Amino acid sequence: MKLWEIIIESFGTLGLNKLRTGLAVLGIIIGIGSVITLISIGQGSQQAVTSQIQSLGANLLTVMPGSSRSGSVRQAFGSNTTLTLEDAQAIKTSPQITTINHVSPELSRRSQVIAGKNNTNTQIYGVYPEYAIVHKISLSSGNFISQGDVQGLTKVAVLGPQVVVDLFGEGANPVGQTIRINKQSFRIIGVTQSKGGTGFNNQDDVIFVPLSTAQKQLFGVDYLSSIAIEAKSPEVMTDAQNEIGYFLLDRHKISDPASADFMIMSQNDILNTASQVTGTFTTLLSGIAAISLLVGGIGIMNIMLVTVTERTREIGLRKALGAKRQTIVTQFLVESVILTLIGGIIGMLIGIVASLLLSKLLNLPSVISLFSVILAVGVSGVIGIIFGWYPAQRAARLQPIEALRYE
Amino acid sequence: MTNPKPIIQVDHLTKIYRNDSVETLAVSDVSFKVFPGEFVAIMGPSGSGKSTLMHILGALDLPTSGRYLLNSQNVGLLSEDELADIRNRQIGFIFQAYNLLPRTTALKNVMLPMAYAGIDPRKREEIARHYLDLVGLSDRLDHTSNQLSGGQQQRVAIARSLVNDPSILLADEPTGNIASAQAEEIMKIFKKLHFQGRTIIMITHEPDIAKHASRVITMRDGKIVSDHLNGRKKP
Numbered sequence: 001m002k003l004w005e006i007i008i009e010s011f012g013t014l015g016l017n018k019l020r021t022g023l024a025v026l027g028i029i030i031g032i033g034s035v036i037t038l039i040s041i042g043q044g045s046q047q048a049v050t051s052q053i054q055s056l057g058a059n060l061l062t063v064m065p066g067s068s069r070s071g072s073v074r075q076a077f078g079s080n081t082t083l084t085l086e087d088a089q090a091i092k093t094s095p096q097i098t099t100i101n102h103v104s105p106e107l108s109r110r111s112q113v114i115a116g117k118n119n120t121n122t123q124i125y126g127v128y129p130e131y132a133i134v135h136k137i138s139l140s141s142g143n144f145i146s147q148g149d150v151q152g153l154t155k156v157a158v159l160g161p162q163v164v165v166d167l168f169g170e171g172a173n174p175v176g177q178t179i180r181i182n183k184q185s186f187r188i189i190g191v192t193q194s195k196g197g198t199g200f201n202n203q204d205d206v207i208f209v210p211l212s213t214a215q216k217q218l219f220g221v222d223y224l225s226s227i228a229i230e231a232k233s234p235e236v237m238t239d240a241q242n243e244i245g246y247f248l249l250d251r252h253k254i255s256d257p258a259s260a261d262f263m264i265m266s267q268n269d270i271l272n273t274a275s276q277v278t279g280t281f282t283t284l285l286s287g288i289a290a291i292s293l294l295v296g297g298i299g300i301m302n303i304m305l306v307t308v309t310e311r312t313r314e315i316g317l318r319k320a321l322g323a324k325r326q327t328i329v330t331q332f333l334v335e336s337v338i339l340t341l342i343g344g345i346i347g348m349l350i351g352i353v354a355s356l357l358l359s360k361l362l363n364l365p366s367v368i369s370l371f372s373v374i375l376a377v378g379v380s381g382v383i384g385i386i387f388g389w390y391p392a393q394r395a396a397r398l399q400p401i402e403a404l405r406y407e
Numbered sequence: 408m409t410n411p412k413p414i415i416q417v418d419h420l421t422k423i424y425r426n427d428s429v430e431t432l433a434v435s436d437v438s439f440k441v442f443p444g445e446f447v448a449i450m451g452p453s454g455s456g457k458s459t460l461m462h463i464l465g466a467l468d469l470p471t472s473g474r475y476l477l478n479s480q481n482v483g484l485l486s487e488d489e490l491a492d493i494r495n496r497q498i499g500f501i502f503q504a505y506n507l508l509p510r511t512t513a514l515k516n517v518m519l520p521m522a523y524a525g526i527d528p529r530k531r532e533e534i535a536r537h538y539l540d541l542v543g544l545s546d547r548l549d550h551t552s553n554q555l556s557g558g559q560q561q562r563v564a565i566a567r568s569l570v571n572d573p574s575i576l577l578a579d580e581p582t583g584n585i586a587s588a589q590a591e592e593i594m595k596i597f598k599k600l601h602f603q604g605r606t607i608i609m610i611t612h613e614p615d616i617a618k619h620a621s622r623v624i625t626m627r628d629g630k631i632v633s634d635h636l637n638g639r640k641k642p
Binding site: 001002005016313314317318319320321322323324325326327399400401404 | 462465467468487488491492494495496500502506508509510519520522523524525528567571
């Protein structure tokens with residue numbers, strides 16, 4: 001008996017008991033559907049985080065002060081005050097460093113900001129004009145911090161769109177108005193375009209002021225919290241990292257690289273860490289979904305075992321008429337694979353619709369990858385074989401005369 | 408008169424059922440031969456071992472000891488798949504309870520053994536129609552088994568037993584579940600098949616049915632107690 005004949009016959013058999021077939025398939029639909037939905041949302045978030053980090057600027061290296069020690073206690077990472085404006089200028093002008101384009105010295109602190117009756121707590125960035133180039137900031141209105149602002153210690157501020165919403169309300173254009181940072185008045189000269197950030201590192205919830213103003217007027221410090229450096233191309237990132245590293249070690253008179261008082265992170269390092277986190281998240285979600293798939297598979301096995309018991313006489317008859325063991329095994333395997341494949345395909349479609357709906361309703365990004373589609377169909381087929389195997393073997397092992405006598 | 412080469416040769420066949428600690432001797436040291444063209448009725452009260460014997464002859468069950476040759480082939484030495492082939496091609500089995508696939512049309516039921524034999528799907532329907540015509544059911548091809556009367560179902564089963572042109576037909580009380588008027592119909596078909604040269608072994612406990620056969624074997628307590636040709640003693 002050829003395989004295609006068995007397949008056609010199995011469709012007929014499954015069609016005889018539509019309710020039971022439907023319920024068995026339902027388990028797989030739910031399993032595959034949730035796997036597809038959760039994977040696509042997981043992958044969507046991963047892609048969103050990746051593109052968000054990339055939007056912070058390509059070819060970006062960040063120099064950060066290392067952790068300081070007080071006695072033998074290691075303080076928090078970045079707590080050192082060893083990075084200075086002079087370091088940034090030296091990096092920029094050094095003839096040894098040939099692989100970089102722009103250098104952006106930065107000082108960031110959280111501070112309370114007041115505009116009229118509204119106030120908010122946000123991240124204040126003291127920056128050079130290079131910040132806009134290195135971090136790919138563009139303005140929706142007004143201008144960014146200029147070299148003149150830095151030199152003149154002017155009290156001007158550029159606001160992120162989230163800050164504008166918090167202080168002035170949706171759709172307001174605050175350019176020309178004043179805000180108070182640390183009890184000092186700043187004139188707003190520009191608003192940046194949204195970068196769509198979320199969470200603790202929201203690139204829209206920031207205020208930019210001239211670096212000199214931030215250091216001297218606002219916070220009274222002379223160090224930097226980071227130096228962002230744009231390399232000439234992604235290919236020279238490692239070279240740039242090395243050149244800057246040795247240059248700064250030399251400048252800070254440190255001979256052992258292990259005791260460096262700074263750290264250089266590339267965009268890739270940050271990206272890797274972030275995708276590791278979201279990857280774990282995706283795995284966790286898919287793991288939960290896989291459990292429901294397993295339950296669906298057990299449901300199929302249950303139905304197939306019931307079917308074998310119920311059709312014992314039929315199996316006996318088929319054997320009496322000349323069906324070989326392999327034919328019976330194939331018949332039952334085909335039935336269970338049909339069940340799971342139908343469930344897999346319907347589940348996949350429902351999963352795709354559900355992830356599109358979820359991403360619309362909850363504003364979550366979602367990516368439906370070919371991988372998850374192939375995975376769903378493949379896995380459902382495999383589940384059919386695994387959970388159909390035992391019932392099929394049981395059917396095929398039946399002795400014809402005993403099966404025929406079965407009541 | 409008879410062909411010297413038997414279709415069936417049974418030598419000292421014994422079947423013992425073991426159920427927990429109880430042993431039941433179902434068939435005890437039975438020997439006989441069946442030659443081509445014979446129509447044999449096996450009679451005997453219930454529990455005489457005739458059904459067990461029939462199952463062994465049908466390769467549905469294996470003997471505890473003794474030898475069973477079907478067309479000179481020792482059935483006891485065959486593998487499971489070879490037994491399946493024997494059941495499929497050499498034996499046509501007709502059950503008391505018809506054993507048709509439920510909710511399946513007469514035509515499809517009759518075509519099933521041909522599917523296992525690997526016959527070309529286009530030829531199957533042609534052959535199935537031919538045999539359904541032979542049993543007088545050409546107007547019931549698309550009726551499912553539960554839409555047919557007992558007698559009609561048994562005629563479908565007879566058609567099914569014939570499609571692979573087996574060397575022997577085995578019928579286990581073929582009229583046992585059927586009203587007497589329809590039973591006569593069934594027996595007419597058997598006589599027609601016998602007349603066409605088919606070899607038939609049939610179990611029955613009704614003398615009325617057995618009288619259609621050319622030879623009657625009577626069993627009691629697992630043993631053959633008489634074996635004679637209808638009308639005259641077997642030489």
